[in-house]
Amino acid sequence: MRLERLKTIIEAYGAHAARWPEAEREAALALAQTQPQAQAWLEDARQLDAMMDAVKATDLARAEADQPVFEAAVERFAADFAQSRKMPTNVVAFPVQPARRQWHGGVPWPVVGGIGIAAAACLAGAIFGVNLSLMSLSDVRATNVLEQVAMIDGGN
Structure with a gap:
């Protein structure tokens, strides 16, 4: 050792x-x-x-x-x-901003606003998408009708 x-x-x-x-x-x-x-x-x-x-x-x-x-x-x-720890007399104390108001459950208002905007965008996208699909569906139907008419006319 x-x-x-x-x-x-x-x-x-x-x-x-x-x-x-x-x-x-x-x-x-x-x-x-x-x-x-x-x-x-x-x-x-x-x-x-x-x-x-x-x-x-x-x-x-x-x-x-x-x-x-x-x-x-x-x-x-x-x-x-x-x-x-008290404030010395030669220091200017700045006021503390009060806490922002919060929505129910402690969620801040900017978050609530962002959720609302996102929900509105989703709804608008769904409506616009349905309208586009309906318009394209009507275009397909019109094309089918015109093709059928052309077949009938072409057959004479």
Whole structure:
């Protein structure tokens, strides 16, 4: 095992060898016993582990007792923050445009107008298309009548 790998293990898992990866544990312990730098890293890790254990040991009842104090501090902070965000006196405030009126369901009027125009265009296209097809149908009928007349006249 290399010294850099031991340092990585100590930083990741702490000073307790029981937390270290099992496959590397024996080699890491052997290296830690022979290297003074590794022993210094272990001492630092032990101190950090002790601090973390102390934080974990915080009494839940104490935390619950401190909850109202914490909430009051948060409210006080929020009030101070809101007051600090007020408009300075040397800045001109521009009026904010009111929101545009909206149609039922929150759809803006321009969208409603666009839908109306599209519906009118579809209706006009359908009517115009039907008229064109009727006119072409009457042209076909007239052509058929003329052909039949020509056949009758040609037969005499």
